[in-house]
Amino acid sequence: MVPLSVLDLSPIPRGADAGTALRNTLDLARHAERWGFRRFWLAEHHNMTGIASAATSVVIGHVAAGTETIRVGAAGIMLPNHAPLVIAEQFGTLAALHPGRIDLGLGRAPGTDGRTAQALRRNMGGGDVDDFPRDVVELQSYFRPARPGQPVQAVPGAGLEVPLWLLGSSLYGAQLAAILGLPYIFASHFAPDHLDEALATYRANFRSSEQLSRPYAVAAVNVFAVDTEAAAARMATSLQQQFVSLRRGTPGPLPPPVDSMDGLWSALERMSTERALSCTVAGTPEMVREGLQRFIERTGADELVVTAQAFDHAERLRSFEIVAEVQPSLRAPQATAA
Known part of the structure; x- marks a missing residue:
């Protein structure tokens, strides 16, 4: 797994x-x-x-x-x-x-x-x-x-x-992690633009170290897992609202979800937010399983770090529980160890 x-x-x-x-x-x-x-x-x-x-x-x-x-x-x-x-x-x-x-x-x-x-x-x-x-x-x-x-x-x-890890969202962190022989975490949950290039750079330039003998890459993904697709999309609107507020320079507490983001963001804000949060999997358990498997195949990640900015704590717990339930069916691209 x-x-x-x-x-x-x-x-x-x-x-x-x-x-x-x-x-x-x-x-x-x-x-x-x-x-x-x-x-x-x-x-x-x-x-x-x-x-x-x-x-x-x-x-x-x-x-x-x-x-x-x-x-x-x-x-x-x-x-x-x-x-x-x-x-x-x-x-x-x-x-x-x-x-x-x-x-x-x-x-x-x-x-x-x-x-x-x-x-x-x-x-x-x-x-x-x-x-x-x-x-x-x-x-x-x-x-x-x-x-x-x-x-x-x-x-x-x-x-x-x-153990040290390096976190990054650009090629800089990937290059440094490779040179120092450290495991690398890419912040694709909010800054996915350089995900593929950074992981390739890290793996191509990796030098073994006392801590790590081979590259170990982790990618972050937002997951909103519930029983229906519509409910998952609604849960994700809290993060979307928070991201828009942050971009406007008015960060605040995590807002409750809404049925629709219409009227809450401009066309430009919608485009930039959806791009920034493109590494998001939302939906039913089966949709989450398929989405996480595609993400693993895309990134070749040795490990996934899952995050969920959900307003309701019980719903957040259930989302992570569903992720745990689908984990046994997720296939690794290669056998690795950390």
């Missing part, structure tokens, strides 16, 4: 609060563990009133403490917002508390707007494209066993070998 994992943004539905969102996140993680998902990942976003996972390492600790076996991690931590040592200490602490269960995915985007990035970093002189590879290598070094006389160590962190 193709391994399936969950990406959760801890969505804050309209009328709810962050506490509710975080409790829902843990509830989803517990269900995902029972349903056989391999990983439960969270993402760093800031100044977004519809997302509760800004303090990502804290939320990972919350989820890991409330589950038993599922791997928990970030996809990703936006490394330009942080000193590598701080992230090494945070994830070293998580790995010390939950041995063998913590993943650390890294991205180079700020995960927010420019003004918020300034508030996060204070000094905007760092965090550019040239800094990112150096910061990844520095972070990687903190997880190796400390050398005699090493002046700066991550405590906890040193010797824990927390």
